[in-house]
Amino acid sequence: MILESVVTTRSEDGSAHIAPLGLHVDGAHLIIAPFRPSKTLENLQREGHAVVNWTTDVRLFAGPVTGRRDWPVIALDHFPGYRLEAAQTHAELKVIEIEEDAQRPKFHCAITREETHSPFRGFIRAQAAVVEAAILVTRLHMLPKEKIESELGYLQIAIDKTAGPIEQEAWSWIMVRIDTWRKER
Ligand SMILES: Cc1cc2nc3c(=O)[nH]c(=O)nc-3n(C[C@H](O)[C@H](O)[C@H](O)COP(=O)(O)O)c2cc1C
Structure with a gap:
């Protein structure tokens, strides 16, 4: 099972x-598997800690893959790291094996500690559509054009039917990236 998450790590500065990142569930443990090269990987190797944030604010998925990496974070008191302000739940992680x-x-x-900050109020189909489209954005260079276009067409249906302002904003960032990709081809 893979949990779509937003991982915060501490950089050298x-x-x-x-x-x-999609985190693999392994019993009570979580596995972070970053492809090289990756800043997250460098930070994990150096620090040995990370924070996993679970949020339904899908701008946190669409944002980083379209160049928006600056999101409000809160420094944790008792842990060397940060959680997202938008995290509904965060968990503090210690690397135990590489x-x-x-x-x-x-x-x-x-998981050394977990804390919930706000309630979960159900799924919106458009949230899943944004997460899927954000993954497509990271694979534009390796997938056939027809596959990308047909998947986006399908995902657009859930956006049109169910999106609220957050999902619409996230989708608009993805569409700008897709328009650029269309022109580059
Ligand atoms: C929903 C979602 C899941 C992702 N899962 C992974 C993953 O498991 N491993 C990975 O290397 N990149 C994954 N990515 C892509 C990374 O977010 C992206 O490559 C990012 O820039 C990581 O590189 P960095 O650590 O240098 O920032 C995922 C992207 C999305 C939108």
Whole structure:
């Protein structure tokens, strides 16, 4: 099982680095598997800690993959890192094992603390559509044009039927990126 999450790590200069990542669930542990090269990977290797943020604010998924990495974070008192202000729940992670790999090392993490900040009020289909489209944005260079266009066409239906302002804003950022990609081809 993979949980779509937003991971915050601490960079060398002490600032927060934000990246949407799918975390693999392994019993009580979570596995972060960043493809090289990755700033998250460098930070995990150096710091040995990360914070996983779970949020239904899908701008946190569409934003980082369209160049918007500057999101409000809160420094944690008792942990060397930051959580997103938009996190409904955050969990503090300690790296307990690294499975080295030339392409995609796996960081096995234990959850040392978890805290919930705001309630969950149900799914919006458009949220899932934005998350799927954000993944497509990261794969524009490797997927056939027809596949991207047909998937976007399908996802657009959920946006048109169910999106609120947050999902519409996130979708608009993705569409600007897609328009650029269309012109580049
Ligand atoms: C929903 C979602 C899930 C993602 N999961 C992964 C992942 O598991 N591994 C990965 O390397 N990149 C993943 N990405 C892409 C990263 O967010 C993106 O490449 C990011 O820039 C990570 O690189 P960085 O650590 O240098 O910021 C995902 C993107 C999205 C939108």
